[in-house]
Amino acid sequence: MRTRSLLLPRSSSAHPLDSRSRRGVGAVAAAGLALSLAACSGGGGEASAGGGDDPMTVEVNVYSRSLPYFQDFVAGAQERAEAEGVTLNVTYGETDPQLQYDQVQNALTKSPDGVIVVPVDPAALVPVFQQASDGGLPVLTAVNDIEEDGWPYVVGHVGKEYFEVGREKAQYIVDALGGQGTVAMIHGIRGLLFSELQGQGAMEVFAENPGITVIDGPYTGEFSSDAGLAAAENVLTANPDVDALYFDNDDIALGGVLAAQQRGIAMEDIVIIGTDGGEPARQAVANGELDMTITLCGVATGKLAMDTLVAFVRDGQKPDERFVDVPSQLITTESYEDVEALIAAGDC
Amino acid sequence: MTAMRERPARSDPTGERTPRPQVRVRGALFDRLFVPAVLVTLVVYLSATNDAFFSRINVTNVLMQASILAIVAFGATFVIMAGQLDLSMGTGSALISVIGATVMVDTGSVLLGLGACLLAGLLLGLVNGVVVTALHVPSFIATLGTMIICGGIALAMTNGGVVSGLPAGFREIATLRLLGLPVLVWGTAAIFLLLWWLQRQTVFGYQVLAVGGNAEAARLSGISLGRVRLLVFVLAGVATALAAIALLVRVQSGQPNANGTLALEAIAAVVVGGTSLNGGRGSVVRTLWGVLLIAVLRNGLDLSGISEDYKQVVLGTVFILAASVDFLRRRLVRRRVTPSSAGPTLSSPGAPDTTPGQVPAATGTVPPSSAAAPAR
Numbered sequence: 001m002r003t004r005s006l007l008l009p010r011s012s013s014a015h016p017l018d019s020r021s022r023r024g025v026g027a028v029a030a031a032g033l034a035l036s037l038a039a040c041s042g043g044g045g046e047a048s049a050g051g052g053d054d055p056m057t058v059e060v061n062v063y064s065r066s067l068p069y070f071q072d073f074v075a076g077a078q079e080r081a082e083a084e085g086v087t088l089n090v091t092y093g094e095t096d097p098q099l100q101y102d103q104v105q106n107a108l109t110k111s112p113d114g115v116i117v118v119p120v121d122p123a124a125l126v127p128v129f130q131q132a133s134d135g136g137l138p139v140l141t142a143v144n145d146i147e148e149d150g151w152p153y154v155v156g157h158v159g160k161e162y163f164e165v166g167r168e169k170a171q172y173i174v175d176a177l178g179g180q181g182t183v184a185m186i187h188g189i190r191g192l193l194f195s196e197l198q199g200q201g202a203m204e205v206f207a208e209n210p211g212i213t214v215i216d217g218p219y220t221g222e223f224s225s226d227a228g229l230a231a232a233e234n235v236l237t238a239n240p241d242v243d244a245l246y247f248d249n250d251d252i253a254l255g256g257v258l259a260a261q262q263r264g265i266a267m268e269d270i271v272i273i274g275t276d277g278g279e280p281a282r283q284a285v286a287n288g289e290l291d292m293t294i295t296l297c298g299v300a301t302g303k304l305a306m307d308t309l310v311a312f313v314r315d316g317q318k319p320d321e322r323f324v325d326v327p328s329q330l331i332t333t334e335s336y337e338d339v340e341a342l343i344a345a346g347d348c
Numbered sequence: 349m350t351a352m353r354e355r356p357a358r359s360d361p362t363g364e365r366t367p368r369p370q371v372r373v374r375g376a377l378f379d380r381l382f383v384p385a386v387l388v389t390l391v392v393y394l395s396a397t398n399d400a401f402f403s404r405i406n407v408t409n410v411l412m413q414a415s416i417l418a419i420v421a422f423g424a425t426f427v428i429m430a431g432q433l434d435l436s437m438g439t440g441s442a443l444i445s446v447i448g449a450t451v452m453v454d455t456g457s458v459l460l461g462l463g464a465c466l467l468a469g470l471l472l473g474l475v476n477g478v479v480v481t482a483l484h485v486p487s488f489i490a491t492l493g494t495m496i497i498c499g500g501i502a503l504a505m506t507n508g509g510v511v512s513g514l515p516a517g518f519r520e521i522a523t524l525r526l527l528g529l530p531v532l533v534w535g536t537a538a539i540f541l542l543l544w545w546l547q548r549q550t551v552f553g554y555q556v557l558a559v560g561g562n563a564e565a566a567r568l569s570g571i572s573l574g575r576v577r578l579l580v581f582v583l584a585g586v587a588t589a590l591a592a593i594a595l596l597v598r599v600q601s602g603q604p605n606a607n608g609t610l611a612l613e614a615i616a617a618v619v620v621g622g623t624s625l626n627g628g629r630g631s632v633v634r635t636l637w638g639v640l641l642i643a644v645l646r647n648g649l650d651l652s653g654i655s656e657d658y659k660q661v662v663l664g665t666v667f668i669l670a671a672s673v674d675f676l677r678r679r680l681v682r683r684r685v686t687p688s689s690a691g692p693t694l695s696s697p698g699a700p701d702t703t704p705g706q707v708p709a710a711t712g713t714v715p716p717s718s719a720a721a722p723a724r
Contacts, residue, residue: 066605068509190656219656224442224606225510225599226416233409234650237400251510255599262523263405280512280601 056114057087058309059107061100063118063144065092067223068278069298070118073143076302077116079346084310086113097121104128108137114155114309118143122193126150138312142305143296144193145323155312156319158305160296160326162194166201166248169273172292172330173212173244176271180211181243184235186228186256187219188249195219198248198275215239220252228255236263244271250281250293257289277331282340285331292332295339297348301326382673383621383637387644394648401651408529414643415536416441416594416607418636421614421621422543423587425635428618430580431560431627432487436476436494437588438610442603443502444468444592449511449602458518465589465596472498473585477578487581495611502604511602522597532597539590543632556580561628617642620670641670 060077062070074090081088091107093100100120105128107115115132119125119141126149132139133153143159173183183206188195206212217235220227231252232245236259245260247253253274260270267289274281277295284290304326311317329339329348342348395402420437427434447468452461472494479490524531547553558566559576567573595606615625621638623630645666649659 064508065503066508068507071507071509187656215653217653218650218659222605222608224603225601226595226603226606229599230409230413230646231650233413234647237403237406237409238398238651238653240400251603251605254510254512254601258599278509280510283512 055085055087056310056313057089057110057112058114058116058306059104059110059112060088060090060116061104061107061118062090062092063120064095066094067276069276069296070143072298073118073302073305076299076304076346077306078302079299080303080306080310084306086306086310093118093120095120097124101125101128105131108132108135112137114138114140114313116140116142116305116309119146120144122147123150126153129153138309140305140309140312143301151322156308156322156324158301158308158324158326160301160328161201161323162197163201165275165294165296165328166198166203167205168328168330169198169246169275169292169294170202170205172273173246173271174205174209176291177212177243179209182213182215182239182241183244183246184215184217184239184242185246186217186231186235186248186252188223188247188252189221190219195248202246215242220255223249223251225251225255225258228252229258230255232256232259233262236260236265242270245273247272247274250274250276250278250290253290253293254280254284257284261289277329277339282331282336285333286336288333292330295329295331295343295348297326297328297342299343299346300348303346379622379673380634383634383641383670386670387637387641390641390644390648394644394651398648398651401648404528406647406651408533410643410647411533411536412530412598413647414639415532416591416598417610417613417617417643418536418639419539419587419591419594420610421617421635421639422540422632423584423590424611424614425618425623425630425632426543426547426556426580427487427584428615428623428625429560429627429630430556430577431563432480432577432580433491433615434476434487434581434584435491435611436472436498437584437591437614438607438612439495439499439502440469440472440585440588441591441595441610442606442608443498443505444472444589445595445606446502446505446511446602446604448592448596449514450505452514452518453511456515458515458521461514461518461596462593465592466586469585469587469589469592470582471585472588473582474578476585477581480581481574481577491611506602506604508604510604512600514596514600518596519600522600532594535590535594535597539587540632540636547632552576552579557628557630559627613642616667620667622673638670641666 058081060074062074064070070092078088078090080086089107089110089112091103093103097120100117101124104115104117104125108128108131115137117125117129117139122145126146129139129146129150130153138155139153140155141157141159145157145159145161146154177183185199185202187199190196203214203216206214215235218231220231228247228251232255235245236242245253245256247256251274253272256272256274257267260267260272271291272289273292273294274290275294275296277293281290281293285293304324308319308324312319329335329342331339339348391402400406420441424434424437444465448461448465451464452458455461476487476491476494479485479493480487483490485493521531526534547556555566555571555576558569558571559573563573566576591607591610595603599606617638618630618635619625619638620641621630621634621636623634642663645663649662654662
């Protein structure tokens, strides 16, 4: 512990403030950091072997503040952290890979006991993770997975495959339409893995079902109901005989519900689905407006991420599989009450 | 009223409008009709190639989709004509929609919610205006600051989630139709007419152009620069609040993540319409054309189903082409003038109503620009 506090000022003073040569200076700082971490990691390990009452600090860097899902994730992690006596420092990458790179690097200079990152970009952070790994500092990724060349440097990944989410959603539509019909897909943000991977998964299932015609619709550019409404209006104008509307997020899906209602389409004549399962979307499912949404259980994911990291830091216990799968929950009129109960209990 | 209207003309010291009326008319016509002509061409093309485009429902949709952008862009027109920028209108409208929705949900009163929206808009405009005029912060930075602040407050109030469950009364008003058109379209039209009147028929409208065109000349002719600049930001703040109300009408919920790029789109619409980004020249009518062009283009691209990536390429290209008409107009005017007549007056190629910003110092009625006082 003493070595750590002695080394801290040096590594933080080397922190890149000059943006002109950020990467270069950053690399120097990281090298110094790796040395300092290597020097103190042994001592830290011995100290934490004592058990659950040892004070532990975990740095959490989350994708963005602007989506309720990540607030749930932080709340879940916070809850487990309090139970385990862990101090949590939370920062937000705000969908900016550069910003997140700097934030995670800053977090490493504080020499925490572990880091949980929800990456904005699957590749950008790999060098930082490598530095952390070289310094013996455990990093766990959550929700958004990173590319394969970064896997050796992290403890594991806690989350749900977006590709699988897309497949599940598409299968729901195929079943609801009895394998026959026209589906319009309205995406959120171009290039966002959440949007793109769900779309690819869904497309794969639709392709397996020859009775399904797919209209690959527009991207709304932002997750807001107004953007979803405008996109759905235009899709319904161009293709009046659509049987189902696929959205990759609930906020835009709720705009789709409004568009269908304004066109006078009865809610039972069209299948509309989203992803996230926030409060307004669950209400819309209960009202019979939204047919289905899928929640990726932010609170449960946050809890599981914290538990996985704490188990590794305290007991050196690595997860059995690199990918720790978090159960997701389909929310339909049938399952609505069960999921509400799960959420109320903090299990989703 | 006529006396009032002449005031900015007196403040325009060039005194050179008589020598070349013909050129002015031709240049101005080309300038004024370019964007409407492009719009009409686009509408004709889309109607011919897509059966769905000119349907009643789609025309309504285009007008609805244009409404929020239109309201913001009308407000932004005044800011830009005064030589300023307001970047806070997008996230500002998201924040105000959250405030309005929260008040409506908590109190159950539609009127209180709308009042809260307008109050918040006024406050936002005042803050922007005071920071720009009293603290002398450039408007780009001042409103960039409030833009970031508004986004932060909206997220803090909601954790990023939407605020839904507005009173049933609001839904009834929002879905009202008059003469076959939604109430939102009428509301937008009313805002347009009001601002058009404000620009054309009031002293304030001319003062805005005078301040944006040549602040020093405007100051010497007795216009309070600070007052005019403050007022355009307050006007923009109110427009932001009205856009927030339009957002509530459209989606029945407060949206913290909405309108992220709206302020930039509004500036694009204003400039595409033909208002000069340098200030001093423009009108809300031009902005109306700019907004309609963007809305029709967006809608047409969506209907055509072309790939998202190319949509962005098309949209960006149209922005550049439409905005470049200003340069083309100048070239056109210059070519017509140069051989036929000569004299020092030609150093200012623009029509008098269009470029008071280019007052040549040689005319002698204004002190040299080196004497330019700070903005007050």
